[in-house]
Amino acid sequence: MAVDLTIMVVLLMLSAFFSGSETAFMAVDRIKLRQKARSDKRAQLARNILRQPEKLIATLLFCNNLVNVGLSAIGTALAIRLFGQEGVLIATGLVTVFLLIFSEITPKTIAAYYPNSIAVTTAVVMNGCIRLFYPLVRLLTLISSGIIRVLGVSKPERRKGITEEEIAFVIKAGAEDGALDHAKQDMLLGVLSLDRVLVGDIMVPIRDVVTLRLEAPYEEVFRVIQTHKYARYPVYKGDPTNIVGFIHALDFLLQARKESFQLKALLRPPHFVPELRTIGMQLMSFKKEQAHLSLVVDEYGNVVGIVTMEDILEEIVGEIEDEHDPQARWVRKTAPGRYSVDGRVSVRDVNRWLRARLPEEEVRTMGGLIQKELGRIPQKGDTVKVGPYQLTVEEMRGKSITRVLLEVRESE
Numbered sequence: 001m002a003v004d005l006t007i008m009v010v011l012l013m014l015s016a017f018f019s020g021s022e023t024a025f026m027a028v029d030r031i032k033l034r035q036k037a038r039s040d041k042r043a044q045l046a047r048n049i050l051r052q053p054e055k056l057i058a059t060l061l062f063c064n065n066l067v068n069v070g071l072s073a074i075g076t077a078l079a080i081r082l083f084g085q086e087g088v089l090i091a092t093g094l095v096t097v098f099l100l101i102f103s104e105i106t107p108k109t110i111a112a113y114y115p116n117s118i119a120v121t122t123a124v125v126m127n128g129c130i131r132l133f134y135p136l137v138r139l140l141t142l143i144s145s146g147i148i149r150v151l152g153v154s155k156p157e158r159r160k161g162i163t164e165e166e167i168a169f170v171i172k173a174g175a176e177d178g179a180l181d182h183a184k185q186d187m188l189l190g191v192l193s194l195d196r197v198l199v200g201d202i203m204v205p206i207r208d209v210v211t212l213r214l215e216a217p218y219e220e221v222f223r224v225i226q227t228h229k230y231a232r233y234p235v236y237k238g239d240p241t242n243i244v245g246f247i248h249a250l251d252f253l254l255q256a257r258k259e260s261f262q263l264k265a266l267l268r269p270p271h272f273v274p275e276l277r278t279i280g281m282q283l284m285s286f287k288k289e290q291a292h293l294s295l296v297v298d299e300y301g302n303v304v305g306i307v308t309m310e311d312i313l314e315e316i317v318g319e320i321e322d323e324h325d326p327q328a329r330w331v332r333k334t335a336p337g338r339y340s341v342d343g344r345v346s347v348r349d350v351n352r353w354l355r356a357r358l359p360e361e362e363v364r365t366m367g368g369l370i371q372k373e374l375g376r377i378p379q380k381g382d383t384v385k386v387g388p389y390q391l392t393v394e395e396m397r398g399k400s401i402t403r404v405l406l407e408v409r410e411s412e
Contacts, residue, residue, distance in 0.1 A: 004078045011071040012102055018064040020107030021126055024118035025049070025056060031162070031170070032116055046123040049130070058137045058144070059130045068103070071095060168192055183318070186352060190316035199282050200275030201346065201364055202315060203296045203305035208344060211236050214244060218261040225249050232293045234306060235267060241303045243295050245270050272297050275304060279312045286312070318352070337408040340394065343367035343401035350406070358386060366391070367401030 028050070036043040049056050075095045079087030111118050130137070168189060175185040210228050212221055214237040224233065234246045245267035252266055271294045273282060286292065286309050296305045331353055332340045341350060347360040347369055363369045370391050371377070373384040377399050383392045388409050395403035 001078065004074055008071055008074055008078075011067045011074070012098060014067045015064060015071065015099065015103035016107040017122070017125075018060055018067070019103050020111040020118060021122045022057075022060045022064070023108040023111035024115045024122065025060075025126075027112055027115040028119045029116055033119070036116070036120065040120065042120045042123045045127055046119045049123060049127060054141055055130050055134075055137060056126070058141050059126070059133055062133060062137055062140065063129055068099060071099070164192055182355075186318060187316050193315065194280030194283065194312075195278050197279050197315060197348075198275065199273060199277045199279055199294075199296055199307050200298075200304075201348065202279060202311045203275065203307045204311070205305045205344070206241055206303055209234060209306050211240055211243070212247065212263065213237075214263055216263055218257055221247075221252060221263060225252065232308075234270075234293075234295065235263060243270055243303050246293060270295050272303075273307070274299075279307075279315060282307060283309075283312050334405075339406045341366050341404045341406050343370075343393075343395075343404050354406075356389065356406075356408075358389060366404045366406075370401060370404065 025046070028046070030047075030050070033043055033047055033050075037047050072091070072095050076088060076091040079091035079094075081087070083090055171180065171185055171188045171192075174180040175182060180188075210224065210230060211234045212224060214235050216224075231249055232246050233249070234243045236242050237244045247263065247266045247268065251268075255266065271289060271291055273285065273294045273296055275296045275298055277285075282294065285294070292309045294307050295303050296307055298304045330342045330345045331350065334340050339354065343366050345366055346364055347358050347366060350356055350366060351358055351360060358369065363372050367378075369386070370382065370384055370393060373386060373391075374382060378393050378396070378401055380393050380396050383390060385391075390407040390409060392405040392407070393401055393403075394405050395401075
C-alpha cells in the first residue's frame with residue numbers, strides 16, 4: 001500500500017509538471033524570451049522547442065495522459081482492494097478531485113502568473129521528453145496530421161519575426177499600463193506610420209501657402225517676409241499654381257538693396273514630388289537632396305500644395321512651434337467637451353491631439369469630413385454627428401469650411 005501511494009504521489013507531481021509546462025509554453029512572452037536567450041542557454045532551448053509546436057504539444061499531451069491514466073489505474077486498484085467494488089466510485093471521485101486541484105488548476109494558475117520563468121526552468125526536461133518519446137510521438141503526430149488533412153484543414157505558413165502591427169500593439173499596451181507616457185507613444189507610433197501616411201495627407205494646400213510673384217519689387221518681398229517670418233517662399237509666375245522656384249529669406253535679407261532688384265536672381269530650383277509618395281520616402285528624399293521644402297503635385301501634374309521637413313517631423317514628435325509661428329491655434333478648447341477646430345486641420349491630427357476616434361480613412365481635413373457626411377457643399381450652421389462627436393460649421397470662406405465646433409457626447 002505504501003508503495004502504491006508513493007507511486008501515486010509521484011504521478012500526481014508529474015501530471016502537475018506537464019500541465020504547468022503546457023500553460024507556460026503556450027503563454028510565454030516571446031519578445032522577453034528572445035531577449036533572455038542572448039545570455040541564457042535554457043531560454044535559447046525554450047525558443048528552439050517553441051519553433052516546433054507540434055512536437056511540444058504532442059509530447060505534453062502524451063506524457064500528461066500517460067501519468068493521469070496510470071494514476072487512475074493504480075488508485076482504482078488500491079481502492080478496490082480496500083473497499084471492494086465500491087472502491088471504483090471512491091477512486092474515481094478522489095482521483096478526479098486531486099487531479100483538478102493539484103495537477104490542473106494550481107500548476108496552470110502558477111504557470112499563467114510566471115510563464116517565462118517556468119518555461120525556461122522546464123525547458124531541459126521537456127527537451128529530454130521530446131527526444132525520448134519522439135518515435136511514438138512522431139507516429140501519433142502522423143496519424144493526427146492525416147486526420148487533419150481528411151478534415152480539409154490546411155496548415156498556415158509560419159511567420160518570421162514579429163509584425164509592425166504587433167509592435168504597435170505593444171506600444172499601445174505599454175502606454176495603457178503606464179510604462180510609456182502618451183507623448184512617447186505618439187512618437188513611436190509616428191515612426192511606424194512613416195510608410196503608411198502619404199505626402200498628400202500632411203501637405204499644406206497651395207491656396208494656404210504664402211507665395212511671391214516673380215515680378216514682385218523689393219518692398220513687397222520685404223513686407224511679406226517681415227509679416228510671415230517663414231524661411232522659404234515659393235515663387236510663381238502668372239498663375240499662383242505655376243510655381244517656378246522658391247527663395248530663401250536669408251538669401252534675400254543678405255542681399256544689398258538695389259534699384260534693379262529682380263527676384264529671379266534669388267530663385268532656387270523647385271523640387272516636385274507626387275502626393276501619393278509616403279512621408280518615409282519623402283524624408284529620405286529630403287536627406288538625399290539636402291532640401292527642406294518640396295512642391296506636391298497631383299496625378300495630373302498640377303501643384304496642389306507644399307510639404308516641408310518640419311511637416312514630416314511633426315508627424316513623429318507632434319506640433320512644432322517656434323518664436324515665429326502664428327499664435328492662432330489649430331484647436332482651441334472653449335468648454336469641457338467643446339473645441340473650436342480649424343477646418344483645414346487634418347482629422348489625423350485632431351485624433352492625436354484630442355485622443356478622438358474620428359474616421360480618417362477617406363478624408364483628410366475636418367472640413368472634408370463634414371462635407372463627406374453631408375454629401376453636399378456645407379453652409380454655416382450645418383451639423384453632422386459622427387459616432388459620439390457632433391460637428392458644426394462655425395465659419396466659412398467661400399465654399400470652404402474655416403472653423404468647426406467639435407462637441408464630444410460620449411453618453412449618446
